[in-house]
Amino acid sequence: MNLGVTGKLGGYYLAEQYRKNAAADKNGGVSFAELAAAKAAGQPKVPGMSFKDMWQARFPGAYYHVMDGSAISQGAWDRNDFPFERFFSDHVDESILNWTPSGAEPPAGNSEVQSRWSSMAGKKAVIVPPALDEKMKNNPELAKRVMADVENFIATYPATPGCSYLIEVDENGGISKYRVTSPGQITVSSSEFVDARRAREAKHAEYERLAEEAALKRKLMEQETDERYYQTSITKKAVSIAAYEAAGILK
Template structure:
């Protein structure tokens, strides 16, 4: 006898379980389970918005709509940038124009550690209005972006020592790419880190920073490439138009129309 969840009822069940955070899983349902529901009953899952998928996968996670991808990478990476503001129900858009007021503090500074501690266990995502509109009209795009974000978070969290409490904020650009991200962790180590653990932590932070910089560089190169391609297309169109115009004028002159 087959006790598998199949057919229309199965699709509805899995989609509902995704929405309700599947009893017994503290971290929410993985996107793979959403894909299973999608394969079983397309209509039940495609009706979920990106916000629904995000908050079902990460219960209690914050969702914001603004163009935070425009925040300069140099500002975003500073230890005094107010990342903690994204871990609240509302974020003032003045954060988009944040400027440092002095020298960058060290990671070990009490003010930095206090702000990190206030975000432990929380997650947030920031979606540009243009991307949100695209995903409303294209459920497949929303699912692709969700899978990408989940994979990024899982890989980032997997680098932590066991027992650490993880938090992160992810910022998307208008194409659904990850423009900025900031992850932190704490707790789970009452006696404090050993020198070796501290060195490992610092090395991991340096590696993460390098990956973020490389990701930002690739995004910038991709955007530049798109602009150049658009410019070349415009130039080709202009040249083609001018050629056609010249041919037309020559034809009219040959026919004696423009004499």
């Protein structure tokens, strides 16, 4: 199917198509990535949709923030008084990255806490580090993968209707922290989730270390091959000269 859509109308059409397919049977539906690919295929001069475009087309009204969310400690992130509602707006002051509590943590049943949680019902926001945002601009496939992971998290998370989602991704595109909130309760990224993220980071670091070692070994082998070739060439040349001298050619 050739969508052949452009501009704002095209973005609206893609979003509508995706919502219709998402409501249909999953086996017969078309994924957002496929719709984006179809759009790009129909217009080869138009670059693929950015992660921000996909995120806000899939979840209209969702917020997108480029900042280093890893600066927010897990302890601050988990608190009932952490001002996560600031992320559900178009602009967020980066001072939130250094937020510290001013007193004892209020209980979940606190009326002010409940009021804040209720005001965020149904909203979604994602925090993307600058390095990843830049990488995804130059790598549409990476953007699609990150979008698929985030969308799958929201689709499979056992939340009640009307929940708000605040998701932070790391520089590799993995979900590093989250807050899922519904009126009356909140679920934050658990210690198991954090441990799993750290395990992924350690595995990634180990992979990079092994890749560097493999690259170094290849370089050393290439150098050894070059040296052997050079030595062989010198030896052959010396033998040839000796043979010529023995035959009286070079006398």
